[in-house]
Amino acid sequence: MNRTVSAEESTISQDSDSPPKKKTGEIKKEALRPVKSLEPVAQDNYECSICLSWLKEPVVTKCGHRFCKICLEEWRTKKNSKCPLDDMNLSVDDIFPDNYTKREIENMRRSFPDQFEPPNQIFECRFSTISCDFKSSDPQEVENHMKNEYKEHIDMLLSSHLKSQYHTWEPSEKSPTETANKVTLFQQQTTRELINAMYERIVVLEQQNREQELKIAKLEQLETKRNGILVWKFEDFRKKFETMQLNPQTMYYSSECYTDPNGYKFCARINLSQKEKDCLSFHIHLMRSDNDYHLSWPFIGRIKITMINKDPTFNQTDILMSKPEIKAFHRPPEDISPRGFGFTEYAFINEIIKRGFIDNNDCLTIKIEMNIV
Template identity: 70%
Template sequence: MSAEESTIAQTQTSENSDSPPKKKTGEILKETLRTKSLEPVPQENYECPICLNLLKDPVLTKCGHRYCKNCLEEWRMKKNTKCPLDDMTLSVEDIFPDNFTKREIEQIRKSFPDQFEPPAVVLFECRFSTISCEFKTTEPEEMDRHMESAHKEHLEMLLSSYLKTQYQAWEPLEKTKNGEKEAYLRQQSTTRDLVNAMYERIVILEQLTREQAIKIDKLQSMETRKHGTLVWKIEDFKKKIEIMQSNPNMMFYSTEAFTSPDGYRFCARINLSNKMRDCLSLHVHLMRSENDYHLSWPFIGRIRISMIHTKDSSLTQTDCIMSKPEILAFHRPCESEISPRGFGFTEYAVISDIIKRGFIENDCLIIKIQMNIV
């Protein structure tokens, strides 16, 4: 609905109500200028098409439209960078302060101060105001932030209110026309309501804390895996070796990683060498992802593979591989989630040497893979 349609709809609604219709600022301005025998000014010259109120800190676009400065900034942030009236693309350089219109509005305000009522302010109170929380605001978003950040203060208020009620329970019961029984029941009801409210709030906070902890762990894990580095902790290493020795076709895969947030997706794989059953094979596989359509194929870059020695970094084994466009392992995976072809080493390390040289700690082998685009 356009600004003009919105004004018409609001005017019709006011006419159908029992109470006298409240005129908009633009209508008041137009009527005031007419009654004072001044030169009539078109309403749209002083009315913001976004908020439909009198222009505040007016700005002028290159396409000739006027808006409140804050209204246009919020529109560009939340909606798009186009003019609301004619869809012309606007950059910061296309928006100018309209000081002439600002001076005209200020002069009109000074000439007819009684004609302009301040906008009604809606005040939001905290839901814990009944237990002494004094936070108030006119912004719903600010109230949401308060409710999210003031858990500790609200719990302390609940506890303080509960303890205060408990102390009152030991005071002489208030005399009423129905005797002490009514006063006792009223005090018990108040205590029960406070305990229930506090219990429900604690349950909600505990659930929220658990959910946030899970999200934080997930975000931290994703953050480390989206910058071209994969740290693979192969736990239960000896058990995995026994499984692969009993089943030569058995393979173990790492979790996924990305060269960048919008980059190539890849993972690592270990299995026993077909030629040397006491030797570990290590390969890296490209994986299909939603980023593939805008990436350059085949993959061109440098792959750095390290077997980490946790006690002595000088003993860490590091190998580098340069991609080759003719090798299918570097081409875009299309048929399956994981490319069936990998690149790496069919005979990466002898298992007995890995154990003897101290690469295994707490039955865990750490492999670090870094993929850099060149």
């Protein structure tokens, strides 16, 4: 049978979205999408093919189609579980919230509020500004209302006019609908921007504040370290003593100190004497610093070493003068000068303990004062 089926192609199928033929198995329903979008224009990507409006709470199917959440739910409960666009079977697990699209639409809504219409368009009576509160979703009804109620409207107009005579100095009230919406939307937008800007500013300021606090703490620390007085708290005295006995090579260095803010840098060292195994050796070491280039070498000055006793009257004090011929006072060739200056046999351990130089916290305190002469 030679039917002229091809004839339809000359007109109908010239349109790329020709309708599906009856029962041809795989119906490509996607081809049925409208070519032109409607006004206000929901962009094709962001249009729900069920309600033909902007996607609300968009979901995306595993076959890649987007719908409003409620539209798709309703379709699935009322009709069947197939995708309205390509007939793919959809279970609950095949449908995901599409928050990306949701955000995109939100952004567009913010940028182009005019392109969005309220979900249900309400038309107001044109006399709404003078207290006529007639509203309808059908423009024709509003037209009829305007035709039929002209007497009431004239009354309203008159009373409103009389009122306005006494209030002409008042700022005219804005139309409560469109402009108000736009204004609040604009205000919301600017408020949000302002909040964002202020939040960012706060973060920056907090960061700066923290950095400055750190800097101040560091400077305070430096300040105490740059007055020529080094107070060395030699903690865990007994434990360290045992360590040194086990390994006679062990040496303990104090933290560093400067004679003055731009002065010599030095530290102290404690270890066990080579000769007397129960005797402490105590030395001062000059250290290399950024100040070295402008200082005069060798170091000339007075060094006062005080071992603090629990009873201050028994403090042991030694005062030493620098000697220019000793290498220890020359410019340090390394970070810590290899030569030290002090006492090879400073004090016997048992004497230190017995005479009360170790406080209740097992700490030996030695104060070193360096003065340039």
